[in-house]
Amino acid sequence: MASKKGKLFIVGIGPGDISQLTVYAQEVIQSSELVIGYRTYIDLIEGLIENQLIMQTGMGGEVERCQLAIEAAKEGKRVAVISSGDAGVYGMAGLVYEILSTSRCVSRAPSAQNESPAFEIEVVPGVPALCAASALLGAPLMNDFASISLSDLLTPWDVIAKRIEAAAKGDFVIVLYNPRSSRRTEPIQRVYRILSRYRKPTTPVGIVKNAYRDDCHVIISDLNRMLSCDIDMRTIIIVGNSTTFIFENRMITPRGYTAKYDLYSE
Structure with a gap:
């Protein structure tokens, strides 16, 4: 009898509240034999945990979690790796594929010799943090935008700075992930200095902490006051472009309809 083929799901759980999970993500988590994730994220989905085996690690254990998941899937288990937001946006999906690409485990498409994959992989989408923050702020991402993480743990600061400069110069709305930690306070100040060369002090800035x-906590402020706001690693910052405005305490970036259509009614 052929051994059972495992399946590895990489599941985006959205911003945190269980109501923001997709129905499919809930089904995958509840039907998995093993659920692996960062301790805080496991706590967020505890209402979906029944008879599943749980493996959790602390901050910095991403590689270990992915390796454990891969080994379990190779053994024929149905495994769910938990990622906040969307697993493919600063999430766990890329790391799983990176690890597999450097290993000899045949786990994606069958080879030319028609070998069977060792196990299947499926990425389950979730609500990205930037979309959750955007919804709470109004409609700040209605036109072109750039998403940039300020964490220099894996990306050198000079690369981050070049991306901020290019996005600011191009008048993109800018979404900032991982803006400030207890030990990493300088990058957001550098970003402010770069942005100040291209944006007015009154440019709308939305700050969302612990979305949903x-x-x-949701704040609509401006570039001039951005640094005085409560900002940490659980915060998403959205910096408007030259057309972004505030209406009824909501942050809006026009798509361009006003120039083409008559939007005014009696």
């Missing part, structure tokens, strides 16, 4: 969680 119990301690969610």
Whole structure:
């Protein structure tokens, strides 16, 4: 009898509140034999945990979690790796594929010799943090935007700075992930200095902390006051472009309809 083929799901759980998970993500988590994730994210989905085996690690254990998941899937298990937001946006999907690409495990498409894959992989989409933040702020991402992480753990600061400069110069709305930690306070100040060369002090800035969680905090401010706001690693910052405006305490970036259509009614 052929051994059971495993399946590895890389699941985006959205911003945190269980109501923001997709129905399919919930089904995958509940039907998995093994659920692996960062301790905080496992806590966020505890209502979906019944008889599944749980493996959790702390901050910095991403590689270990992916390796554990791969080994379990190779053994024929149905495994769910948990990622916040969307697994393919600063999430776990890329790391799983990177590890597999450097190993000899045949796990994606069958080879030319018609070998069977060792296990299947499926990425389950979730609501990205930038979309959750955008919804709470209004409609700041209605036109072109750039998403940039300020964490220099894996990307050198000079590369990050070049991306900020290019996005600011190109008048993109800019989404900032991982803006400030307790030990990493200088990058956001550098970003402010770069942005100040291209954006007016009154440029709208939206700040969302812990989107859709119990301690969610939403602020609409401006570039001039951005650094005085409460900012940490759980914060998403959205910096408007030259057309972004504030209406009824909401942040809006026009798509361009006003120039083409008559939007005014009696």
